[in-house]
Amino acid sequence: xxxxxxxxxxxxxxxxxxxxxxxxxxxxxxxxxxxxxxxxxxxxxxxxxxxxxxxxxxxxxxxxxxxxxxxxxxxxxxxxxxxxxxxxxxxxxxxxxxxxxxxxxxxxxxxxxxxxxxxxxxxxxxxxxxxxxxxxxxxxxxxxxxxxxxxxxxxxxxxxxxxxxxxxxxxxxxxxxxxxxxxxxxxxxxxxxxxxxxxxxxxxxxxxxxxxxxxxxxxxxxxxxxxxxxxxxxxxxxxxxxxxxxxxxxxxxxxxxxxxxxxxxxxxxxxxxxxxxxxxxxx
Amino acid sequence: xxxxxxxxxxxxxxxxxxxxxxxxxxxxxxxxxxxxxxxxxxxxxxxxxxxxxxxxxxxxxxxxxxxxxxxxxxxxxxxxxxxxxxxxxxxxxxxxxxxxxxxxxxxxxxxxxxxxxxxxxxxxxxxxxxxxxxxxxxxxxxxxxxxxxxxxxxxxxxxxxxxxxxxxxxxxxxxxxxxxxxxxxxxxxxxxxxxxxxxxxxxxxxxxxxxxxxxxxxxxxxxxxxxxxxxxxxxxxxxxxxxxxxxxxxxxxxxxxxxxxxxxxxxxxxxxxxxxxxxxxxx
Numbered sequence: 001x002x003x004x005x006x007x008x009x010x011x012x013x014x015x016x017x018x019x020x021x022x023x024x025x026x027x028x029x030x031x032x033x034x035x036x037x038x039x040x041x042x043x044x045x046x047x048x049x050x051x052x053x054x055x056x057x058x059x060x061x062x063x064x065x066x067x068x069x070x071x072x073x074x075x076x077x078x079x080x081x082x083x084x085x086x087x088x089x090x091x092x093x094x095x096x097x098x099x100x101x102x103x104x105x106x107x108x109x110x111x112x113x114x115x116x117x118x119x120x121x122x123x124x125x126x127x128x129x130x131x132x133x134x135x136x137x138x139x140x141x142x143x144x145x146x147x148x149x150x151x152x153x154x155x156x157x158x159x160x161x162x163x164x165x166x167x168x169x170x171x172x173x174x175x176x177x178x179x180x181x182x183x184x185x186x187x188x189x190x191x192x193x194x195x196x197x198x199x200x201x202x203x204x205x206x207x208x209x210x211x212x213x214x215x216x217x218x219x220x221x222x223x224x225x226x227x228x229x230x231x232x233x234x235x236x237x238x239x240x241x242x243x244x245x246x247x248x249x250x251x252x253x254x255x256x257x258x259x260x261x262x263x264x265x266x267x268x269x270x271x272x273x274x275x276x277x278x279x280x281x282x283x
Numbered sequence: 284x285x286x287x288x289x290x291x292x293x294x295x296x297x298x299x300x301x302x303x304x305x306x307x308x309x310x311x312x313x314x315x316x317x318x319x320x321x322x323x324x325x326x327x328x329x330x331x332x333x334x335x336x337x338x339x340x341x342x343x344x345x346x347x348x349x350x351x352x353x354x355x356x357x358x359x360x361x362x363x364x365x366x367x368x369x370x371x372x373x374x375x376x377x378x379x380x381x382x383x384x385x386x387x388x389x390x391x392x393x394x395x396x397x398x399x400x401x402x403x404x405x406x407x408x409x410x411x412x413x414x415x416x417x418x419x420x421x422x423x424x425x426x427x428x429x430x431x432x433x434x435x436x437x438x439x440x441x442x443x444x445x446x447x448x449x450x451x452x453x454x455x456x457x458x459x460x461x462x463x464x465x466x467x468x469x470x471x472x473x474x475x476x477x478x479x480x481x482x483x484x485x486x487x488x489x490x491x492x493x494x495x496x497x498x499x500x501x502x503x504x505x506x507x508x509x510x511x512x513x514x515x516x517x518x519x520x521x522x523x524x525x526x527x528x529x530x531x532x533x534x535x536x537x538x539x540x541x542x543x544x545x546x547x548x549x550x551x552x553x554x555x556x557x558x559x560x561x562x563x564x565x566x
Contacts, residue, residue: 014307018331026303048301065483200348200511225555226509226517228483233516234509257556264555272508272547273540 013044013052015059017201017231023059025052031125036117038169043125049229051125053094055118056168061094063126065228069195071260072225072268073237074100077158077191079251079265080244084157086110086187090145091173092162093118095129101160102135103254110156112141112148114169146172149181157187161194166205174205176212179240183216192217192240199224199275200232209238210278218242222278223268225259236275237268296327296335298342300484300514306342308335314408319400321452326408332512334408336377338401339451344377346409348511352478354543355508355551356520357383360441360474362534362548363527367440369393369470373428374453375445376401378412384443385418386537393439395424395431397452429455432464440470444477449488457488459495462523466499475500475523482507482558483515492521493561501525505561506551508542519558520551 016022025046032043042054050063061069074097078084085107089097093113101109111132113119119140122129132138141148145163159182166174173194182192197205206222214220217240224236239246247269249262271279299305308329315326325337333346344352357380361367368390372380376396384392394415396402402423405412415421424431428446442465449457456477465475480488489505497503500523507519522529530552532545554562 020309020330021332022307024297024305024307047303049304200509226483226515228515228517230516232509232511233513234511259556261556261559263553263559267550267553267555270546270550270553272542272550273544274542276544276546 013042013054015054015057015231017198022231023229025049032121034117036115038115039164041115041117041121043121052229053122053126055164058165059229060164061096061126062229066094066096067258068225068227069230069235070096070100071257072223072235072264073097073160073162073193073195075253075257075260076223076237076239076246076265076268077160077193078104079249079253079262080246081158081191082189082250086154086156086158088112088154088156088159088185090148090159090161091164091170092160094122094126095132096126097160097162098132098138099128100254102132102137103256106137109135109138110141110154111138112143112145114142114144116142144169144172146178146181149178149185152185155185155187155190157190159186159190159192161192163195165197174209176216179213179216183240183242186242189243190241191244192238194238194240196222196236196238198231199234199236203274206236206275207277213238213240216240219244219246221246221269222271222275224271224275225264225268296325296329296337298337298340298514300481305514306512308332315404317400319398321398322447324398324400324404326404335512336405336409338447341448342512343447344379344409345512349377349379350541351508351510352513352518353379353383354540355506355518355547356380356443356445356476356478358536358540358543359506359520359522359529359548359551360443360476361387362532362536362545363529364441364472364474365533369437369439371395371437371439371442371468373431373442373444373456374447375443377405377409378415379409380443380445381415381421382411383537385415385420386539389420392418392421393424393437394421395426395428397425397427399425427452427455429461429464432461432468435468438468438470438473440473442469442473442475444475446478448480457492459499462496462499466523466525469525472526473524474527475521477521477523479505479519479521481514482517482519486557489519489558490560496521496523499523502527502529504529504552505554505558507554507558508547508551
């Protein structure tokens with residue numbers, strides 16, 4: 001069972017951040033552990049973090065700290081866009097991103113997830129997804145995100161990309177062509193926000209993406225914020241637009257948030273020394 | 284051996300962040316593992332992080348990511364103080380904090396460490412400490428930090444507290460009386476910076492300290508920054524002064540830094556929603 005990350009009679013689940021270090025979670029129970037057509041899906045329960053969703057061995061979300069990531073992926077775009085009505089969410093089958101979007105009076109959220117099994121499992125174990133799918137503004141589309149955007153007839157005010165890591169079913173969501181398609185389906189003004197990985201462990205990947213993103217969008221801003229259960233405890237995001245500057249907050253955030261605030265927003269866009277190269281093109 | 288955090292024939296070392304989760308490091312070798320009069324000292328080698336110092340089972344520093352913590356503990360005070368000449372460092376026997384202080388043209392650094400064994404072990408395994416101790420500006424004082432400051436005849440421009448957690452030999456460095464003594468030994472203008480623990484796992488402890496610190500110092504500013512190998516990947520610090528506002532940078536930072544920059548500085552003092560209570564007394 002070593003390759004599953006369990007040891008000593010299924011009492012522990014671990015995520016490797018490199019070949020030789022990572023996080024471990026002692027588990028009270030394994031709620032779900034099966035392969036879908038696309039990936040390995042596991043939901044385990046830890047005393048401190050509650051229910052944890054793993055895809056292909058990597059923590060996607062936990063009951064206790066989900067808001068760190070979901071709020072920071074969603075709210076920066078919603079407080080800087082003048083009137084976000086039509087929203088596309090690609091990935092994030094756990095529903096945490098859509099949950100945050102629905103705090104705003106949007107018209108329509110197209111929620112594209114490749115793996116129906118992720119939806120079915122999360123609906124059972126993460127109560128917020130059930131609510132999300134009951135909301136009349138949400139249309140769930142079970143399709144590969146890359147395929148969807150290639151054929152899409154719609155344009156969106158905000159597109160949010162909550163991909164899993166560039167292994168498994170998400171590979172195409174990490175390439176230049178995908179971002180060109182996103183741009184072509186963006187209203188004006190419009191914003192794309194996409195998760196960009198760990199600024200500590202995956203720094204080369206951030207720089208690689210920055211280089212191609214700046215050939216596609218006029219405004220390319222990376223930002224980072226803490227996520228306790230992600231590798232090294234910090235995550236990065238790209239804010240992409242033709243016209244919108246993410247440092248100009250023009251609307252109040254939704255109520256009921258736990259991490260995001262205008263100060264958290266401002267903080268996230270100030271990049272420390274290792275990421276300075278990611279802020280060279282503020283045109 | 285379970286209580287040591289090793290398993291499967293000493294191939295792994297782990298730090299528990301709660302009773303049931305934490306970080307694991309597969310280890311290439313155990314370089315040192317003994318008890319001193321005060322605590323358990325261990326130095327292990329991990330492929331990715333290099334040499335790692337544990338005190339009483341908690342990661343203190345690693346070769347690969349030491350600069351995240353050491354730079355952020357030291358440089359904010361040095362770029363906001365008009366003329367820092369006399370410096371006191373309490374704790375931090377690995378020497379990382381003093382290493383950063385010595386980048387500035389200070390007159391004198393009193394380096395107070397309770398545990399001589401930590402000094403001897405780190406001198407062997409962390410090359411920067413050797414350099415630190417060879418610098419003529421540094422006086423190493425092997426004494427309990429609380430006792431030292433109780434009897435000190437000196438006053439300091441900057442005092443840096445790099446305590447271990449409030450268990451073991453550091454307990455007295457986490458109480459109100461200690462900070463009163465620090466204030467009494469501070470020059471005017473003067474700054475104290477102290478590590479304050481994890482803003483995620485130890486939030487109650489941050490609030491407890493904030494309450495007593497604001498009865499002692501006129502300026503009490505908490506700040507946070509990422510540290511990949513500390514619990515939840517982020518750490519907090521308190522900036523304490525009678526007169527100095529940490530958001531007013533008046534000097535250039537030293538050269539050669541890897542994380543700290545004026546943007547990293549500005550970022551650190553912008554607190555997100557869970558820590559808003561820590562910024563109520565900006566008088």
